[in-house]
Structure formats: C-alpha cells, structure tokens
Amino acid sequence: MKKYLIIFSLLLLAGCSKVEDLQNDPNRATQVSPDLLLTTIETTAFNNVSLNAALASRQLTFTDGTNQYQYYNWQRAGFGQYDDLKQVYKMIQESQRTDSQVYQILAKFFNAYYAIELTRVFGDVPYTEAVGAEIGIYTPSYDRQELIYASALDSLRAAGLELAQNTETIRGDVIYEGNKKQWQKLINSYSLRVLMSLSNKVDQTDIDIVGRFNEILNNFDQFPIFESNSDNASLVYVDIQDNRYPLFNDNSLQTAYYMEQTFVERLQNYEDPRLFMMADKKPNASNLNVEDFSAYGGLYGSAPLSDNGSKAVSGEASRIKPRYYNNPVNEPSILMSYAELQFTLAEAAARGWISEPSEPYYKSGIAASLAFYGISEAEDYLNNPTIQLNSNEDLESILTQKHIALFLNTGWQSFYDQRRTGFPEFNVDGGGILNNGLIPKRFMYPQNESINNPENLNEAINRQFPSGDNINASMWLID
C-alpha cells in the first residue's frame, strides 16, 4: 500500500511547473527597431482629417443636434498628443540603442510638430519637462508659448541641416518612402508655416521671424522647400482594413452634415470648379446639371439648429460629395501641401516680409489646389476677375483662397489662420451661437490636469489668463 501512495504522490508533483520558466511575455517585444515606431508616428501625425475643424471653420454644418464646434460652445481639448510625443521619444531611444541617427533627426521634426500642435490649442503647455515619466517627472511644468515656438524653430532648423548630411536609409517611411530630400522640403516648408503663425508677434519677440523666413527662402540648396504637389506631405489611403479614408462609410457625414452656406456662396461667386468636387447637388435641384452653380446650397453655420434643420428637410442644402463617404481611399490626408506653402509665401509677400510680389505665389497656390482636385485646366479660373488680388497687400483674398484650398484637410490649420488674421470671416450673426456671439480663441485645458498636475496647471493659467481657463481668452501667440 505504501508504495502506491508514493506513486500517487509523485504523480501529483510531477506535473508541477516552475515560476521562473514563465516570466517572459511571448506576445510582445521589449525591444524593436526604430522604423516600426516611425510608421506609427507618421500614420498618426499625418492622419488629420477632422470634421470638427470643418465645422469650426465654416466649411460644413451639422444638423443632428447643436454641435459645439459649429455653435462655438466647445469647452476642452485633450493632451492625447503627448502620447504621440512619447512614441517619438521611444523612437529616439530605440535608434540610440541601434546606433542610428536618421530617426533621431526625424524625431526633431515630430517633436517640434507636436509641440506646436499642442501649444496653439491651449497656450502654455508642458514642453521642456514633457514626456519625462520614465525619468520620474510625473507633473511637468508648463512652458511659455514663446519659448516653445523658439525652441521648435531651432529644432526644425537643426533637423533640416542634419538630414542633408545624413547618409543612412530611412525605413518604415510611408510618406516619402525614405526620400530625404523631400523630408528636408517638408521640414523647411513647415518652418515657414510656423514662422507665419507668429505674424502677430513680429518685433514683439526675440525670435527673428522675418529673418528666419528669409534665411530659408533665400537658400534653396541649404533649405529646400516644396516645389510642386508631388512634394505634398500627405498620407495616401489604401483600400485595406485600418488604412482607409477615415470618413469612409461615415453614417453622419452622409445624412447629417451639409455644406456651409457662406462657403458655398463664395465658391458660387467665384465660379470655382472645386465646388463640384467638394459638394453634392442639393436635393431640390437634383435635376440640374452638376456644373450648374445654382444646383448647390448650404446651411448657415450660425443659424439656429431649427432653421437649418427645416432648410435641410426642404432640400435646400448640399451634402458633401459622396466620394468622401463612399470612396475608401478618397483623397490623401495632408499635413502640409504645396498650395499651403504658396499661400504662406503670398502672405509673406503681402506683409512685406519678402521682396517678391504676392500674386505669383497666390496664383500658383490656387493652381496647385485645383490640380489637387484633379482640375488641370486652371486658366479660366485664374483669370476670373472675382478672384484677382486687389493689391499686393490683399491678405483677405490670399487667406480666403487658402481656406478653400484647405477644405477638410490639413487638420485645424484654417481655423488657426482665421484666428490669427480674421480672414475669411466666420459668421456668428445667425442667432444660434452659444458663446455670446464669439468665436472661441482656444480650448480649455483637460480636466484631468487639474487632478494630476494641479499646481503647474494653476500657475500656467494664472500667468496667462487673469479671468481663468476660458475658451475666449487670448494667448500670447495672438495677443
């Protein structure tokens, strides 16, 4: 009997497993090559199609309820882009581990890009102490916006110059397929955008805005910039799961979004053929020709929901062109286009920052935008009297054309350009605005910062906004 017992007992114990053998995760890698992170960063940073931006920028309207972006009663935005900055940080770590430089250079661009994206939303934000959790900084302090801009511009300059010297191969690049020249063009063109976004600060800051602008523009060999649409910094969608145009199959887009009236009327007045590429005919004009400008209409962004709703119900408003929700690849998402650069240069000319006249840049920007929409025949439009510059200083026309060219692309750029320049005018007189008739100037800080980082947040609010964290307060950039 005893021996059976021993056998039983041994059998029981034989199958026992050791703790030490099971302490590696078979499902995830603890080290990766930096290119795997570059792909993530690119597909996030360049993927910026935003219906909210189109509502806030009076390009589209929404009828399923009062939308806070359209009626300007939005409150807060999030700090989600710090997670993107962390991916950049990990890319730097992994490229240091693997002794490669090129990803660290690209990281400079992305660091600058995300920092600018964040600061223009809120004002002061964490920057020098940001993404420091791995070294124990859980409550980063907020940096002044001016410092962030200055530092970002330095990073961009360094990135462009270092990239020119670098001989390594970029892998995992789904934007330029490793073409470093094009990356340089993006970095420098983007620097021009950042400099232009400081237009209200000329001579009020240590940043030599105009000087730096000219430095780039006058040294093409050292600082190449976009030369055509083929240089556009854009993410091209593919008809594969998770790679499709983000609004593909969007239910609301096909049933509750309509074109904005002032936007449609502007294109109608200009006889702008891009209207036919952006908008669908309004239902009660469905029998008219596609190229009949009177077949289109829109809803007034600031009108009360009930007015817009009944107008939509009676078939007087155009939906967006079905390709935006029917076509899985539709059009690329743009971080920055050649057209935008041309309008930036035209604006620089209009502001007298550069010596060239504004018109060639202006026309070239329009032509590039038409080409983006597949309209190769631009002559008629370019010669249309309604779109001619009134003078070399005609900022309104330049920014209005830029606003058209940036329809439902380039993220929130149109909104921030309008905040900076006041052009084109965004209507607030329709009686429906829920922010005392004002266009907000910023977003409130995320509420969890008041819990997770209250002291630094408080300090940042107090030094910038005497009336508290508020969507109508004015930040340094546009003071």
Added chain:
Amino acid sequence: MKKIFTLFILLVSLVSFAQQTVKGIVKDPNGVPLGGVTVMIPDSSRGTVTDFDGNFSIEVNSGETLQFSYVGFTKQEVVISNQSVLEIIMAEDAQALDAVVVTALGIKKEKKALGYAVQEVEGDNLEKAKEPNFVNQLSGRVAGLNIKNSTDLFQNPTIELRGATPLLVIDGIPDRTLDIWKINSDDIESISVLKGATASALYGSVGRNGAIMITTKRGKKGKLNVSFNNSTLFQTDFIRVPDVQTTYGNGNRGVYAYVNGSGSGTEGGGWIWGPRLDQQDPTTTSGFYETTQYNSPIDPNTGELIPIPFTSRGKDNIKNFFETGIIQSNNVSVGWGNDKADVRLSLSNNYQKGIVPNTDLKNTSFNLAGTIRPTDKLTLNGSLTYNKQFTSNFPEVGYGPTNYLYNLILWTGTDVDIRDLKNYWREGQEGIQQRHFNISYYNNPYFQAYEYERGYNKTNIYGNASFNYEINDALSLRGRTGVNEYSLYRTYKEPKSYIGYGNKSRGNFSIAQTEYFDITSDLALHFEKKISDNFGITAEGAYVNYYRNSKNTSQSTDGLNVPGFYNLANNAGATLLGSNREEKETINSFYGFIDLEFYNAFYLSLTGRNDKVSTLPEGNNSFFYPSVSGSVVLSSLFEMPQWISFAKLRGSWSRVSEGKIGSDPYDYILAYEKGTIWNGTPSTYFGSNLLSPNLEPETSDTWEVGANIRTLNNRLGLDIAYYQARDYNNLIYSPISDASGYSSILLNGNEFQRKGIELTLDATPIKNENFSWNTQINLSHYRRYQEEIYGDREQTEGYIRVGDRTDKIYTGVYQTNAEGDVIFENGLPVSDPYDRFIGYDEPDLTYGISNSLQYENISLSFLFDGRLGGLMYSNTNQKMWWGGTSKGTVNQFREDAVNGENTYIGNGVVVTGGSVSYDVNGTITEDTRTYAPNDVPVNYISFMQSTSNYHNKNYHYYKETFIKLREVTLTYQFNEAFLERTPFKSLDVSLVGRNLWLASDIPNVDPDSGVDNLQAPATRNIGFNINAKF
C-alpha cells in the same frame, strides 16, 4: 398515458386494513406541548402531525412502528403493541445543531465551529424552476451574494459577493474560468457560499473575494437509484419592454419621404421625429396622409415611388417579431453505492430557444463520479464531466446597430411594420443589399437574425481525482488533482450591407479559437485527534501547484468575394487579418491550518499560506499571509433561557495578498504593442501605462464578527454578520499628467475600506398537522470608501476624495444658478465645463424573501428579491428622448414643431449680466451674474435632438430600486400509497414561473442587471417540472 390512468384507478381503489386508533401528546423536555411534530409510520404513506396542543391521533396496526420527528429534536420511534394513549417526550438534538458545511478545499466542518459567514443553498432549490444557468437561480437566496441577471440569451449575470467577484469552486477545485454554464444544476448536491476572505483564505489570492463552492451529487448507499427531472419553461411575454409612442412616425421635423434609405434630410437620418401617423386626409384614395416609403410601389411610367398611407401598422412590432422562448432541461441520473464503492452517472441536456428568431443555445453534459474504498484506510475518488455548449447563432448584445431592440423599436417608427420586412433582401440585389427602410444606420431585424450569425462551440472537460489514506487514527495523507480544459471555436458571419457604427459591411467572416488548460494539484498531510472529551485538534500542511496555459488565435477576412459564402478563402482583401496570443502562469504554494476545539464551545482556527507567483517580477513574487478565526457557542457554556435553542458568537481576521495585475499574466512587463500595418508596412507603439520598478502584491485585511441565534425550538433563527476589509498596497494604474507621456503608472497605492452587514432570518411561523410555512429573509448592505490616494493627491480622476464613498457619480451637466435653475442661452441649456456630483451608484439594500408553504401533498414556494437605492444610467431612456420614441415626447410642443412652429421654452433662466469665474476644480470663485426667466421659444424637436431632455430627467440617471417576483413553484407530490402501485419511488409535478412580476422606479428597462445597455426585453417564464425517482 394509459399507465398513469391505471395508476389513478389504483389510487381510488385503495383498501384499508384492520387498525387500532392510537392517541397521544408530544412534549418537549420541559413538558411544553409541541405542535407540528410529524408522526408517521415508516415505509408507509400514513402519517399525521400534532396539533397546536401537541395532540395527535392515528390509525396503527399492532406491531407497526410510530416515528416522531421534529426539527431540532432527535427522532423517536415507538413500537405499537396494545397502547392506545402515548405521551412522548422529545429530546433536543444536539446533532441537529451540529450541522456540517463544506468549507474551503472541500473540508467539512461543523457549522458551530466556523468563525466566518457561510450560507448554504441546497440543490433541491435549484431543481424545479430552471434558469439557463445555476447562478441566476441563486438570486435573492444568499445574503451578500448579489446576482445581477442579464435578460440576453447566453450572457453571464454579474456576480458580486460583498461587492467583488467570488471564486467558483467545483468539488474542491477552483474554476478560474468562471464558466457558469458548464455546471448542470441537476448535478448540484449543495452550494456553500463562503462569504469573506477568511473563509476562502486557504485558496490563496483567488479566494480573496470569497467563494461559491459547489458539491456535486454522488452515488448513495443502497439500491440502484434512478432519477429523472424535466423542466420546461416558456418565455410567454414580457414584464418590461421599452414602451414607445405610436403617434408620430419616422422622419425629421414632421416630414418623411423615403428616397433610397440612405439619403439626407428626412429619411436617411434615422430620426423618429416625423409626421403624425394615421392622419385623415380626404384627398388621398386611402383616406390617410400618404408619403413615399421603403415599400412603396414604383410607378412604371415615371420610375418614381408612389406615396402610400402613413399609418401605425407597426404598433405590435415587438409582439410580431419576438417568438416564444423555451428553456428546457432534462436530466437522467443513475446512482448506486455500498460500503466499498459508489458511482453516479448523469446525463443532462439543456435547450434554450431564444426569443429572437433563429437563435438558440444547446448545453449537454455527461458526468461520471465514483468512489472506491479498497481498504478501510484508503479512499479513491474521481469525477469527470464532459460538457458541450453549442449554438450556431446567439444575439450580439450591447447598444448599437447589432442590437435587436435598437433596430426593432428604439430607432424604428411604427409606420414600419416588421411583418413587411420578412423578405429581407432588396429585389435584384439578393446577397448584396438588405431591404430596410433605412440602410445607413439600421439593420432589418430579420436580416440580422438569419444572416448575421454568431456561432459558439465550446467543449469543456473537467474533473478531479483524489486519494485519502489514513496512516493511523490521527494522521492521513490526501492528494488531489483537478483539471479544466476547454476548446472554444467561435465564428462570426457578417453579410454584405450589414450596418455597424460607421461601417457598411462588405461581408466578412472571422473565426476565433481558444485552447485552455489548467491543473491544480495538492498534496496534504492531515492530523485530527480528539485528545479528550474537551479538547480536539485538527491540523493540515499542504503543497499546491497551479498552472494555466491558454492560447488564442483569430483570423478574419477583409471583405468577401462571393456573397454569403463564409470561408476565409473567400477573402476579398489583400491578406487575411489575424492575431494570436499565448499565456502561461503558475502559482506554487504551501499552506497549513490548525483547528482547535475546547469544551465543545470554543473553536479556534489558524491558517497560513505562502504563494510564489509568475505574475509579478522576481524578488517580490513570493508572499505569506495568515488568518485566524474563532467561535464561542454560548448555549453550550451557559444556561440559556428556555426559548433560546442555540447561540453563537464568531469572529475572524485574515490577510490575503494577490500578485496578479489584470487578466494578462504579463502585465508587469513593459513592452511594445502591435500597431497598424500600413499598406504592408508593420508598426509598433508603446502603451500608455508605465510600471513602477518594485511592484508588490496587493493585500486585503478583513475582519468580521457575527452571531447566530436560534430560538423557539429552532423555529426562528437569525444570523448576522458585519465585516470590514482594508484593501491596501493595491496594484493600481495611478493617473499621472498626460503631458508626462503616460496616462498612468502601475504601482502599489491607494487604500480602500469595504464594509457591510448581512442578515439572514429564517422562521417557521406555522407548522401544524396539515400546514407549514417557512420563510427566509436575506438582507445585505455594502459600502466602499477611499481611505488614501496615492501621492497625497487631493482627489482621484473620478473626483473621489479621501473619506468619500468610491461609488460617487460625477457627470457632465448643465450650468445652474444658486437656486438650481438651469441656465439657458438662445433657448438651449448651457453646458457646465466641469463634471458635477449627481448621486451614488451602489444600492442601499439588497434583499431576498423566500417562502415555502406546504399543505399535505401540495407545496408552494415563492421568492421576491430586489434592491433599494443606487443610481443607474439609462441608455435606453436617453435614446428614446433623443430619437423621438419616448411617449413623453407626444405633446403640443412636438405638434407645433411638426408644424414648423418654435414654441418650447425650457424651464430655467438666462443670464442678463455679470460673469462667473472658476478655480481649476470648477468651484465658483466669483459670480456676479444676474438672471431673468428663460423666454426664448425654440423648436421642440431641435431641443430634444440637442438635449435628450437631460435636465428634466436627472441626466438619465434613475433610481435602481426594484422588487421582482423571481420565482413561484407549485408542486404536487404523489403520496406513497399511490406510488406503491407504480414503478416510482417518488414523483412530483410542479407548475413553475420565473420573473413573474416587476415594479421599479426606472421606466422601460428592467434594472435587474444593474446597467442599461439596451438588453433584450425581460421575459416572464412559465412552465412545468416533472421529477421522478425510480
């Protein structure tokens, strides 16, 4: 049938034998007459019960035995020779109070020795009124065990024991998969609920939240025993279903005209804010208002849709779509045993037909359990169960276009008649495009039922083998090993044109497979000795090893080529999408306990356990935790008043640590996650949680006191328990500033206190000759508090401060002034930029009241249960106000809006001047605002589309309070005299009903499940049960 008829004949033709009458009185030891004592002649069907004065009278043959029995007293037998008057003095039964319960590791202990709360549910209670799983049947039966039942087919209920999910243990082997569907309730002998951490501390960390211990049935000594149990319930109708308006139909702003089902304006938007239904219109041929609809005929000349009457034909869509569900269970078991061996074989089949067409669940089990005792010293025990859960389609749950109610009534006006939609393909586009009134947001429910199929095929094999060897009188060696293995294969068929959120399917097919295995082995040395009459000792030391391995694989197409052909080879995309993962974990443990017993009155138990886990980093992954518990039986120590039969006090303290972070055993390792593959280029990303370098196990210290008093000859009993648990060193994802690059850091921190009280009252208010009434009331109350926040922070991300209850609900609200009036601008309420406190989530009281009444051969039992207090968010009610289906939206304002008039003035104020400023927490620092009543009329439809009537409906948080008539069972037991002439040893038939009645605060929704995510309507289940033993 014929047989039964014959039986009835036999029944009436019963003949009596020559008998004498015996009268008598039954008293307790103090000479007090005892009413309700059962007096019967064993092995016959003759018997009676003493009346209130203890008197009885019965016909007896000379030489027969009379047996006297009564709860709490020893059975007495008297052989009748020629006595005609008897006086019986019943002796109190110490044994009856020495009832034995199953405790941790399957160790049986005397109830009075326990220092913690254990409540039992006998298998009999689960026999008749069946549910698809046994856990649903526990609702209301155990104080502190809160079952939140789902109304959906094949969905787990939420199981909370003292606020946390307990461990499930089957015959001493923990089942960490918590598969409650694999256990057939007919195989359950009894269920012991070990309520506190102390009770289940010997299971280690998995037992931290208490345990539901299942003891399965075994073969019993005696001759071959065959039993058959059938229960069939029909889900005949609903006790709660969203009650929608039938006055207005689909459309927007009072207009509706179908174009193609995905257009803009009135038809594709999917609102139910359309024109009035059933409007008289003398200008049309039908006499009703007419408009184009999805089923309009097409004018052959123009190709245009022809308007048809817009009437409320779909009033009965619920009734017309849902079918009568069936819950049927059949079980046959055979048991046999003698001194050397016993065996039981059981075959079960459960079938559930869903209320949604083409949905069902089949659940079949085969169980074999046996014991052999080759010598007096050795016992070998084994049990093996094969279980298969199978369905080719069961409904997908949760709010959204995959939900049946969503498509059937919540987002469908009653102008659409579901009966017209049975033909669900659009003509000429069969297999490509479903036919529905709206094809951008919703699915035709029939299309969904017959084409969008979710298959589930799980095979479970589980069992255990053990031996026990008595080395000598005191010492024994025990070994046991238990395995759980399953293989799960799931399929997901998605037809072309199926609508998800923002996704019009191009057809898809996915499969997901899981292979799971776990094994728990233990080897224990057990010592048990009664040293003297007044001192006994039991001790055990053991080693346990647990190992788990699971592998998941899933694969999916990216679109389908051939419509309706569900095979991965039919992939339309460039490549198949797939993923896999593997998990392994182990725990090595030593444990031991010592139980001491003095003077049959003092009991003390000490336990200790050390775990070494693979789920924490090396260095911190081995930890020890102890427990102590004790009880004092006062009634054994002191002379108690006569009405007290038994009194006991108990108390315990335990510490249990757990070294596992989430469900992923590798959560303590920082690593990259797989990202999107962009056109063939792979990517990775790093998650948003950081790890603290020195993670330690988290720990709960729990103490508990309780009392058990039984009075009035055991007819009234009260058990009360109070507990407090301190959860500290918790493994938490402590939030940090997002700007740090991570949203949280995993560390040991925060401290919570849980406390609660449980009360069980059982009583036998009436027991006499013919009639008895037993009742049991279970009450429990539970709270959890934040005691400490990591890093000395002022509040958590959920705005909880130290000392607060953790179930505080904060939500986005509208701004109000000091008087609480909602502030409006342009006729619409203004959002508050800060979340505000709105109430508490947890109920104040959870209760269950069960009753059983017995009159001769007929018994009736019924159970009420429910909850008091607590808030729940109602998705259904919010969506009904938003979408236009709520009955409350039928009013003059709506009628005005339909006619294009803006007449609705929200109840509140407008700001006429001044300003307000807040600090970072949203506390008002300065407020100079002045107000006037809101006087801006707005369009009622726009207003509801923008606000969902939030401010008038407490932001759609409703009181969870409800009472439910959970179960009624009426049983007729055929008497023995009748059965003697049949092959049956016993036979009973029952009428049963479950979920018969509900009263609640919240409209349209059954609050039972505790959340409202648009569950299936709650059904009323009515049926019968037949139980026969041969």
